[in-house]
Amino acid sequence: MGSYKKIQLEFSDNEIFWQNNVPMILTYNPNTDAKEYYQNTNQNTNQNTNQKTDGFMPYILWNNYMYSKNKPILEAICPANIGWALSGKPDEEIVDQIMMNLRAFYPLAPDPVA
Numbered sequence: 001m002g003s004y005k006k007i008q009l010e011f012s013d014n015e016i017f018w019q020n021n022v023p024m025i026l027t028y029n030p031n032t033d034a035k036e037y038y039q040n041t042n043q044n045t046n047q048n049t050n051q052k053t054d055g056f057m058p059y060i061l062w063n064n065y066m067y068s069k070n071k072p073i074l075e076a077i078c079p080a081n082i083g084w085a086l087s088g089k090p091d092e093e094i095v096d097q098i099m100m101n102l103r104a105f106y107p108l109a110p111d112p113v114a
Contacts, residue, residue: 003083007076007098008065009112016072017109018064025062025074027105057082057101074102 011017018025060082065073076098078086086094095112103109 003078003080003087005076005078005083005086007078007086007094009074009076009095009098009102010114011072011074011110012113013072015110016066017106018062018066018074020064020066023064023067025064026059027062027102028059057085060098060101076102 057078061077063075063077065071065075078098086097089097099109099111
């Protein structure tokens with residue numbers, strides 16, 4: 001069946017840092033190689049930059065609840081290897097990892113409130 005995770009992060013109403021007029025946001029982390037990530041090879045170092053990429057995912061698709069429900073919530077959609085990488089981890093570790101990935105795209109993203 002595979003793996004499919006959804007992680008919802010709520011932010012303060014006065015700390016919205018993403019574009020509100022779009023229903024979904026796709027964040028891409030250029031420090032990862034999606035092909036190697038999905039083939040489960042060499043996930044720890046980017047060959048081009050020699051940077052450590054532990055915990056980084058090549059992309060995350062986000063539902064923007066501010067657009068659809070007027071709530072300051074981003075929902076990370078984590079399928080396949082991304083979902084498997086998060087399986088069985090404590091909530092705090094999942095939030096830390098997802099925020100690390102979100103901050104690769106939005107460096108000034110505040111911590112979620114819930």
